[in-house]
Each structure stands twice: as structure tokens, then as C-alpha cells.
Amino acid sequence: MRAVLTLAGKDLRNLLTSPMFYVISGLCSVLWTYAYLRAFLSFAERTRAFMQPGMEGGMNLQREVFLMHISQINLLYVFVVPALTMRLLAEEKRFRTFDLLLTSPITSTHIALGKFLAGMGAVTALTAISFIYPLATRGVAEFPMAPLLAAYAGVFLVSGAYVAVGLFASSLTESVMLSVILGLIFNISLWFISQGMAGDASPMVAAVLEYLSLGQHFLGFIMGSVKLASVVFLCSVIGLFVFLTQRVVESARWR
Amino acid sequence: MIEIKNLCKNYGDRPAIRNLNFSVKKGEVVGFLGPNGAGKSTTMKIITGYMAPSSGEVRVAGFDVFESPLEVKRRIGYLPETPPVYSDMYVLDYLRFVANLKGVPRERVESAAAGAIEKTGLGDVRKRMIGNLSKGYRQRVGLAQALVSDPEILILDEPTVGLDPKQMAEIRQLIRQLKGQHTIVLSTHILPEVQASCEKVIIINAGQIVAEDSLSGLSKRMSGGGHSVTVKVLRNQDAVAKSLASVGGVLKVRNTGNFIELECDGSETTIEKVAAHVVQSGAGLIELQVQSLALEDIFIKLTSKELTH
Ligand SMILES: Nc1ncnc2c1ncn2[C@@H]1O[C@H](COP(=O)(O)OP(=O)(O)O)[C@@H](O)[C@H]1O
Ligand SMILES: [Mg+2]
Numbered sequence: 201m202r203a204v205l206t207l208a209g210k211d212l213r214n215l216l217t218s219p220m221f222y223v224i225s226g227l228c229s230v231l232w233t234y235a236y237l238r239a240f241l242s243f244a245e246r247t248r249a250f251m252q253p254g255m256e257g258g259m260n261l262q263r264e265v266f267l268m269h270i271s272q273i274n275l276l277y278v279f280v281v282p283a284l285t286m287r288l289l290a291e292e293k294r295f296r297t298f299d300l301l302l303t304s305p306i307t308s309t310h311i312a313l314g315k316f317l318a319g320m321g322a323v324t325a326l327t328a329i330s331f332i333y334p335l336a337t338r339g340v341a342e343f344p345m346a347p348l349l350a351a352y353a354g355v356f357l358v359s360g361a362y363v364a365v366g367l368f369a370s371s372l373t374e375s376v377m378l379s380v381i382l383g384l385i386f387n388i389s390l391w392f393i394s395q396g397m398a399g400d401a402s403p404m405v406a407a408v409l410e411y412l413s414l415g416q417h418f419l420g421f422i423m424g425s426v427k428l429a430s431v432v433f434l435c436s437v438i439g440l441f442v443f444l445t446q447r448v449v450e451s452a453r454w455r
Numbered sequence: 456m457i458e459i460k461n462l463c464k465n466y467g468d469r470p471a472i473r474n475l476n477f478s479v480k481k482g483e484v485v486g487f488l489g490p491n492g493a494g495k496s497t498t499m500k501i502i503t504g505y506m507a508p509s510s511g512e513v514r515v516a517g518f519d520v521f522e523s524p525l526e527v528k529r530r531i532g533y534l535p536e537t538p539p540v541y542s543d544m545y546v547l548d549y550l551r552f553v554a555n556l557k558g559v560p561r562e563r564v565e566s567a568a569a570g571a572i573e574k575t576g577l578g579d580v581r582k583r584m585i586g587n588l589s590k591g592y593r594q595r596v597g598l599a600q601a602l603v604s605d606p607e608i609l610i611l612d613e614p615t616v617g618l619d620p621k622q623m624a625e626i627r628q629l630i631r632q633l634k635g636q637h638t639i640v641l642s643t644h645i646l647p648e649v650q651a652s653c654e655k656v657i658i659i660n661a662g663q664i665v666a667e668d669s670l671s672g673l674s675k676r677m678s679g680g681g682h683s684v685t686v687k688v689l690r691n692q693d694a695v696a697k698s699l700a701s702v703g704g705v706l707k708v709r710n711t712g713n714f715i716e717l718e719c720d721g722s723e724t725t726i727e728k729v730a731a732h733v734v735q736s737g738a739g740l741i742e743l744q745v746q747s748l749a750l751e752d753i754f755i756k757l758t759s760k761e762l763t764h
Contacts, residue, residue, distance in 0.1 A: 206555040214543065300539035300600070303503045304556045305528040453506050 203306040207314025208321065211288060215322040224280050225326055235272055236333045239265045261343045262351075262424060266334055270351050270422050273330050277323070277362050278391070282383025284326075285319045285366030289449070290379045302453060312367070312446040316438075319363035327355055347424030354421020357434035358414065362387055364441035371448040390414050390437070456481045456608060456638045457502060462511035464497050471497045472662040475511070479655075481607075484634055486653030487642040494662040495642035496536055499612050502640070503533045516607060529558060532606035532637075536613055538597025542586025546577055546596055549585060550603050557604035571599040575629060591622030598629065609633065611641040615648060627651045683746050684717040684729060689739030698736065702728050714742070 215221055243264050292298040301311055334348055362383075369382035391414055410416050414437075417430035457479040464472045472494040479485050487495050501508045502515065504524040513520040515527040541549060550568040559567045572581050575595045580588060585596055594614065601609055614630065615623040630652045633639060643649060649656050650670065658666040688695055696710040699717060704725030707718040719725045726745055733740045 202558070202561075203556060206552065210544075210552050214541075295539075295542070296535065296537040297539040297541055299505060299533075299535045299537075300553065300556070303505050303528055303531070303533045303535075304553075305525040305558055306556065307525070453504075 203304075203310040204314040204317065207301075207306075207311065208317035211315060211318030212321040215284060215318060216325065220283065221322060221325075224283060225329055228276055228280065228326060229329060231276065232269070232272065232330055232333060236265070236269050239268045240337065261337070261341060262347045265337075266348055266351060267422050269330070269333060270355060273327070273355055274358060274418065277326075277359050278387045279384060280326070281319075281323055281359060281362035282366040282369060282380045282387065284322050285363055285370055285383060286376045286379040287370070288315045288319060288367055289370040289445070290373055290376050294374045294376075298452070308446050308450040308453075311449050312371075312442050315367055315370075315445070316364060316442050319367055320360055323359045323363055324356065327352070327359060330355075350424045350426045351422045353426055354418050354430075357421075357431065357438075358418055361390065361414070361434055361437045361441070364438045364445070365390065368441045368445045368448070371445045456483075456516060457640070458512075458514040459498075459502070460512040462498070462501065462513060463509045464494075464501060464506075465509045470662055472659075475659075475662075475664055477657055477664060477667055479638060479640060481638055482635065483655055484630075484639045484653050485641070485655045485657060486649035487640055487657050487659065488646065488649050489642075489644060489659035491644055493644075493659045495644075495659060496612050498659070499533070499610050499640070499642060500535075503531055503610055504528050505533075505535075529604075530607045532601030532604060532609045534597045534601040534609075534611045534614055536616070538593055539600065540585045540593060540596050542584070544585055545581075546583055546585055546588075546599075547572070547581045549596065550599055553600045554603045557606075559604050567603050567605065570605070571603040574602055574632070575599040576625075591618050591625070594618060594622070594626060595629070598626070602633075607638060609637045609639045609641075611639065613642055613644070615643070682719050682726070684719055684726060685742070685744040685746075686715045686717065686729070686733055686740070687713075687742035688715070688733060689741060691736070691738045695733060695736055695738045699729065699732060702732050705729065 243261065247260070289298075292301060331352060337343070365386045366379075366383040369386055370376075370379045372382060373379050393409070393412055393414070411429070411433065414434075417427075417433050420427050420430050459475055459477050462472060462475040463470065475494075475498060487498070489495050500506050502513055502520065504520050504527050507521070516530050518526040518530075520527045544552070547568060550571055551564055554564045554567045555561075572578055575598050577592070577595055577599055580592055585593060588596065598611070598614065601611065611630070615626045618626065627648065630639065630641065634652075641648075641652065653670065655669050656666070657664055686695075686699075692712075692715065693710060696708055696715045699705060699715065700708045702725070704720050704722060705717050706720065709716040717729065719729070730740070730743055733743070
């Protein structure tokens with residue numbers, strides 16, 4: 201446990217102080233601010249025109265503003281998370297600091313977990329920034345908090361999946377460029393795993409594919425419901441890719 | 456402390472080391488000497504548990520590297536060929552990080568980092584970013600990293616490679632200071648390094664051990680206790696050279712023109728006979744110099760002999 205935290209602490213500090221993180225969080229903030237304000241102002245306009253303020257406004261806010269905000273977070277993360285995780289293992293290998301990790305009294309599992317936690321910490325910091333927007337909205341409008349928190353639980357788990365995928369990509373290569381590209385490809389495949397074949401499949405295959413679809417599970421969260429099946433699915437994706445990373449790290453000892 | 460039995464490692468189907476057997480006792484300082492590509496780094500990586508051998512057995516402090524890798528790694532400080540330092544970390548932070556990674560008890564992390572900094576003379580740069588340090592200092596940080604957990608065993612892979620002569624001398628001085636506190640195995644492809652720091656030498660070539668002995672023992676054994684004798688005379692040099700070949704105990708005579716070079720067996724009577732012979736011949740002996748074969752010659756002899764077959 202201590203080894204995991206030591207590693208995670210070092211890499212998290214490294215990530216949070218890197219120029220890359222500032223560029224990314226700056227970029228995300230600009231995009232979020234623009235899109236969120238637009239959506240919120242147009243929503244306010246419409247509420248004033250068609251409805252009495254108060255009453256059902258809360259639920260609509262979730263559907264019309266938060267949903268957009270959160271889909272946008274997700275879309276950005278597909279691209280941004282691989283850039284945050286690219287260095288985690290690729291640079292250790294490139295600069296031969298991997299030798300230190302492999303000859304320290306820690307296991308490959310410690311290494312994979314520590315690196316995952318570091319990535320998770322950095323992405324969660326980004327998610328915290330994105331949470332400021334709906335939170336600030338509280339100042340001007342009433343809305344129920346539970347659906348929003350459910351949606352953010354979804355963001356948290358999905359970003360965990362991207363981190364695990366990005367970490368796996370980083371474990372495969374010494375090149376950070378290749379690491380980003382692989383992470384991106386994996387993320388996109390994860391999204392489209394069910395989409396491609398959904399049309400001409402038998403009902404059973406379709407059901408399986410639906411279960412395997414990241415989009416379906418994520419949609420559930422955004423709509424404000426936390427389903428056990430979805431939590432299990434996303435945790436399995438995270439577990440799978442952390443495990444694959446552990447295997448790759450371990451295999452370095454056998455070459 | 457370290458026992459190695461029938462150790463083999465192939466990269467693909469190319470053997471890097473073949474059937475190594477040796478052991479290192481507690482407190483010894485052993486030089487692992489061999490030309491580039493001999494398999495020094497490979498052997499060290501296996502001892503440290505960095506990678507698995509193709510076959511054979513390695514025990515460190517009684518633990519099998521294979522079966523209890525963590526126990527072994529806890530006892531070893533390892534400086535790889537490239538010091539494993541993060542260029543964007545501060546020296547002190549880095550050493551704290553390594554101490555934590557090596558499982559130094561929490562309350563001792565600070566003093567361990569401070570101790571390593573003191574031993575390696577990094578006090579002036581402890582607050583500096585590692586990436587901004589000179590190569591010599593980075594090498595010291597690498598050494599401090601190996602020392603920080605105060606391990607029983609230090610494995611140093613070519614600790615002075617790529618340094619300038621002054622930095623080299625400083626690192627050697629450091630290693631000498633560590634003698635007695637740790638069991639040290641250090642690899643090198645240059646002989647003076649071994650002569651400067653080690654008590655015992657293992658010479659490895661093309662993946663095989665070609666000699667293993669103490670520094671002085673090796674000198675003696677390899678030359679068969681033999682000497683090379685240089686003789687300078689004023690007159691009749693060619694005739695003297697020819698007649699010297701018949702003196703008992705003289706193995707080889709070479710007439711260089713300026714002086715005569717003899718290879719003799721180890722006994723002193725042979726030298727006495729050679730001296731008497733030259734004096735009796737009346738050629739005017741002006742110089743007679745006896746040298747035991749230098750380690751350098753032995754090293755070259757051993758490693759080039761292996762290469763020819
Ligand atoms: N990762 C590797 N893959 C393939 N061959 C290697 C690898 N590392 C070393 N070798 C080969 O193994 C031999 C021994 O290398 P090494 O142990 O690094 O020698 P040394 O450290 O004595 O210079 C060399 O012929 C080298 O080319
Ligand atoms: Mg080497």
C-alpha cells in the first residue's frame with residue numbers, strides 16, 4: 201500500500217505541476233465556459249418565454265444544460281486523458297527510470313495501481329474544475345442535487361476507464377507520441393464497440409453489445425440514475441486495463 | 456552473500472552469458488571486469504531481479520532471486536549503467552522518493568536521504584533540479600539512490616563510465632569509502648578501476664568467466680609467477696641474446712635492438728643465472744630490470760585468447 205501511494209504521490213505531483221496539465225485545464229475551462237454559458241443563457245431565455253420560473257425548472261436544467269455540459273466533458277476526456285497519461289510509463293522506460301522501479305521491493309501490481317491512481321487524481325482535478333459550473337448555477341437557480349451527483353459519478357467512472365486505457369497504452373511503448381495515439385484509438389474503439397454492428401445482430405447479440413456499450417451506461421448516469429450493472433461494467437473496464445498494464449510491466453522482467 | 460550457479464541468459468537465441476558460477480562473500484569488494492558486450496550488465500540485472508535468467512540459480516543473502524524477489528531487492532542497492540534519475544525532480548525529493556520506494560521505515564526516511572546526501576557529497580546541490588546537474592553529479596545522485604536504503608549489497612554497473620578523469624577519481628574515492636560497510640560488486644571494462652577499488656577480480660569474456668582471484672593472486676597465477684627481464688649491454692648484443700636462450704629457465708628471448716627482453720619462469724635462481732651469464736660474457740652489462748607481468752597484460756591475454764577460439 202505504501203509503495204502504491206509513494207508512486208502515486210510522485211506521479212500526481214509531477215502531473216499537476218506539468219505545463220501539459222495547465223494547457224489542458226486552461227483549454228478545457230475556455231471551452232466549458234463558452235459552451236456552458238451559451239446553453240445556460242438560452243435555457244434561461246426559453247424558461248422566461250414559456251414557463252413560470254421555479255416549479256419544474258430544476259429537472260429541465262439537468263436535461264438541457266447539465267446533459268450538454270457532461271457530454272462535452274466526456275468528449276473532451278476522450279482526447280485529453282491520453283495526453284495526461286501518456287508519460288506515466290512510456291517516460292519511465294525511455295529515461296531508464298523503469299530500472300529503479302523494477303529493482304525496488306515492489307510488485308508490478310503496485311506499479312500499475314500507483315500509476316493508475318496518479319492519473320485518476322489528475323483527471324479528477326480536472327473534473328472538479330468542471331463541477332464549478334453547475335455548482336455556480338446554484339447561485340441563480342434551484343435544482344435537485346441528486347441527479348447531478350449521479351451524472352458526476354458517471355463522469356468519475358468513465359474518466360477512470362480512460363485513465364486505465366491511457367495507462368495501458370503508455371505501458372506498450374517508449375514513445376509518448378505513440379502512447380497518446382494508441383490511447384486515443386483505444387478510447388474511440390471503446391465508444392464504438394457496439395455501434396458498428398448494432399444494426400444486423402440477433403436480439404441476444406444486441407443485448408450483449410448494449411451491455412458492452414460505454415455510451416449506454418454513461419447515458420444512464422447522465423439521466424440521473426446509478427445502476428449497479430453500469431457501475432460493475434465500468435469498474436470491470438478499469439480493472440481489465442489496469443490488469444493488462446500489470447501484465448505488460450511484469451513481462452518486462454522476462455525479456 | 457551472493458551465490459551464482461550455472462547461470463545462463465539468452466537474448467532470443469543469442470547467448471549473452473553462459474554457465475556462470477561464482478560467489479561473493481560478505482564484505483568483499485569484487486570487480487567484475489570484461490570488455491564491452493561481455494555480459495556484465497546482463498549478470499547484474501539478473502542478480503538485482505531486474506530480469507529473469509534463462510536457466511541457473513541466484514541466491515542473495517540466502518534468498519532465491521526467483522522465489523523471493525522482494526526479500527532480495529530489499530537488500531540490494533543498484534546503480535544501473537544509466538543512473539535512474541528523474542530530471543524534473545529535486546535531488547532531496549528524489550532521494551526521499553527512493554527511500555520510500557525501498558521501504559525505509561517512515562520515521563527514518565529523512566535521515567536516510569540526508570545520510571546519502573552526505574556520503575556522496577551532494578550537500579551543495581540538494582535543492583537543485585537533477586536535470587540541471589553535470590554528468591558527474593548525476594552519477595553521484597545515482598550512487599546516493601543506491602545507498603539511500605543502506606543496503607547490505609551494492610551493485611554498481613560501470614559507475615565511472617563517461618566521466619572525466621577528475622569525476623572518475625572522485626567516484627572511485629567514494630566507492631573506497633564505502634568499503635567495509637557494504638558488500639560491493641562493481642563492473643567495469645577498464646582495468647585501473649579494479650586496481651583502484653577492488654580486492655577480488657572476476658574476469659568475464661564473451662559470457663564466460665575466464666579468471667577469478669584476488670588482485671595479487673591473479674597477477675601471480677597468470678604469469679605462472681613469471682617475470683619479464685630487460686637486459687641492456689654495451690657490446691655484442693646479438694651474440695649475448697643468442698647465448699642467453701640456452702640458460703636454464705629462460706623461456707623466450709627477443710632482441711629489440713635497443714635491449715634484450717627475456718621471459719623467465721618465476722624462480723630467482725634463473726635471474727641470478729642470467730645476470731651471471733651476461734657478466735661472464737664480458738659484454739658490459741649496464742642495466743637489468745625485472746618486472747612481474749602487469750595485470751593489464753593478463754587481462755588482454757585472457758580476453759583475446761578467448762576470442763580466438
Ligand atoms: N536487451 C538486449 N537484447 C538483445 N541483446 C542484448 C540485450 N542486452 C544485451 N545484449 C547483448 O548481450 C551481450 C552482453 O551484453 P551486456 O551484458 O550489456 O554486456 P556488458 O555490460 O559487459 O557490456 C552483448 O552482446 C549485447 O549485445
Ligand atoms: Mg554493460
